[in-house]
Amino acid sequence: xxxxxxxxxxxxxxxxxxxxxxxxxxxxxxxxxxxxxxxxxxxxxxxxxxxxxxxxxxxxxxxxxxxxxxxxxxxxxxxxxxxxxxxxxxxxxxxxxxxxxxxxxxxxxxxxxxxxxxxxxxxxxxxxxxxxxxxxxxxxxxxxxxxxxxxxxxxxxxx
Amino acid sequence: xxxxxxxxxxxxxxxxxxxxxxxxxxxxxxxxxxxxxxxxxxxxxxxxxxxxxxxxxxxxxxxxxxxxxxxxxxxxxxxxxxxxxxxxxxxxxxxxxxxxxxxxxxxxxxxxxxxxxxxxxxxxxxxxxxxxxxxxxxxxxxxxxxxxxxxxxxxxxxxxxxxxxxxxxxxxxxxxxxxxxxxxxxxxxxxxxxx
Numbered sequence: 001x002x003x004x005x006x007x008x009x010x011x012x013x014x015x016x017x018x019x020x021x022x023x024x025x026x027x028x029x030x031x032x033x034x035x036x037x038x039x040x041x042x043x044x045x046x047x048x049x050x051x052x053x054x055x056x057x058x059x060x061x062x063x064x065x066x067x068x069x070x071x072x073x074x075x076x077x078x079x080x081x082x083x084x085x086x087x088x089x090x091x092x093x094x095x096x097x098x099x100x101x102x103x104x105x106x107x108x109x110x111x112x113x114x115x116x117x118x119x120x121x122x123x124x125x126x127x128x129x130x131x132x133x134x135x136x137x138x139x140x141x142x143x144x145x146x147x148x149x150x151x152x153x154x155x156x157x158x159x
Numbered sequence: 160x161x162x163x164x165x166x167x168x169x170x171x172x173x174x175x176x177x178x179x180x181x182x183x184x185x186x187x188x189x190x191x192x193x194x195x196x197x198x199x200x201x202x203x204x205x206x207x208x209x210x211x212x213x214x215x216x217x218x219x220x221x222x223x224x225x226x227x228x229x230x231x232x233x234x235x236x237x238x239x240x241x242x243x244x245x246x247x248x249x250x251x252x253x254x255x256x257x258x259x260x261x262x263x264x265x266x267x268x269x270x271x272x273x274x275x276x277x278x279x280x281x282x283x284x285x286x287x288x289x290x291x292x293x294x295x296x297x298x299x300x301x302x303x304x305x306x307x308x309x310x311x312x313x314x315x316x317x318x319x320x321x322x323x324x325x326x327x328x329x330x331x332x333x334x335x336x337x338x339x340x341x342x343x344x345x346x347x348x349x350x351x352x353x354x
Contacts, residue, residue, distance in 0.1 A: 012225050014198055017295045019169075019254040023201025056287050060170035060253070064206035074207045078170030079283055082313075088210055099206065101199040103169050103253065105292065131201065 019059070020109040022116060023101040029126040031065065032092040036073065038123035039063055039098070040084040043077045045119045046112075050104050051080055053111070059104030065096050072096075160239065161354050162247045162264050162271045166257025166299055167279030168288060172309040173250045174204050175340040176279060181213055183350050184246055192216070192244040194234060196223040198252040222252050224259035231260070232267040239269035246354075247271075258302030273354070278303035278333070283313040285322050297329075305334040305352065312339040 014021070028035055043061045051057040057080055066072025073090040077083070090096065100120075102112055120127055163180070165173045177193065184191040193215035195204045205217035216234055221227040238247060251260050257276050264274045278300050281288070285308075288296055300306065306326060311319055319337055326335050338345040 013222050013256045013259075014226075014252075014254045016256075017254045017292065019198065021197075021199035021252075021254075023199035023203075025201050056291055058169070058284065058288060058291060062203045064203040064210075066206050066210065070206070070209040072206055072210045074203065074210070076170075078281075082283075087207070099201045099203050101197060101201050101203045103198050 018106045019103060020105075020107060020112060021101065021103040022109060022113045023099065023131075024116060024120070024129055025097070025099045025131040026127055026129040028065070028096050028098055029128075030094065031090070031096040035123075035125050036065065036075070036086075036090070038125055039065065040075055040086075042119035042123050043075055043084050043100075044080070045122070046102060046115055047077045047080050049115050050102075050107055050112070053108075054104070054106035057104070058106070059102070061100070061102045061104070063098060063100045065090055065098045067093060067096060160243075160245060160247065160269070160271050162235075162249065162269075162274040163353070164249045164251065164257050164260050164264070164274065164276045165279060166251060166255065166260070166276055166303065167253065167309075168281060168284075168296065168299060169253030170284070171253065171279045171281040172340050173253065173279050174207060176277070176307070176309070177248050177250050178208070178211055178213075179340050179343075179346060180248060180350075180353060181211075183353065189245040190242070191246045191248060192238045192242050194218065194231075194238070194247065194249045196221075196227065196231075196249075196251045196255065198222055198254050204250065222255045223249075224251060224255040224257070224263070228259075228263055231263055235264060235267045235269050239271075256298050256301075258298075261302055275304045275354075276302050278306040280306060280308045280322075280326070282308050282310045282319060282322055282337075300330060300333075303330070303333055305336065306330065307340075307349065308335060308337045309340055311337040311344060312342045 061077040063075040073088040076085045195215045196218045200220040202217045202219040208215040223231040
């Protein structure tokens, strides 16, 4: 392979790679081991969708869950075979902050945002989003219409 | 002051490597500054660093090799001027072209002794990445001073040898080391390379 040492800083490397990145931040009330497992499940759901859509899950879906003092746990999905890897331990807490970042290749950004929000809703956790996709609004029923990829999930608990 | 750029695809193990090297430098009694870039508008790696007791400067919402190029340079000047570290470790997003980050470090004129680019390759997803994005992978390996084939514990020795042979034939001028950052395998070799 030849040495392509370009210095064209106007070229967007994400676009070149076909990459998209979406993320949300927020709070989870009543965090415990079960809540952590549900978040892991959400990450896997997103990962499986990405794998189906793009033909290969290339990228990562990661979630940091933390207290104000910095204590926390990181959930990391880079390979569906390995599942979600857990780094750190977080004890049950009344309220924790969280950040989720999906950075992957070859999927539609809007659809990825859609899947991320649905996956979080399907955890049935008490989640308050503070940053993320506000263009996709959920009501007590999924109002995605004909293009919805929710499958049979047409009712969501909304907090 | 030395600058290390940890380049490689998403999920290849750059953050784990950064944590490992940070711990090593602290054990050596050296002052290290961390700069973490994430492509999304949400950062997770900074919280990971904080959990481990390290403060990192986060640059989310873009790529330091292109869209955040000027932020990177300002950040580096600020680090050099205010923190005066012995080492700066930079983790670009896994969608960055690391050799461009190296160029930007040079242009920032922070009086570094040397900027060294470490390429990190995921052994487990190697075949998939090469089959789908070989050109992007190649561009990410451009300019690397040495390459780490990470997650060596996740593949068979035969597969690892196959990957290593392929990498050696494509990049004959670059030293290649097989490691598992998570398990600590061969990390002593890497530590000896770090100035």
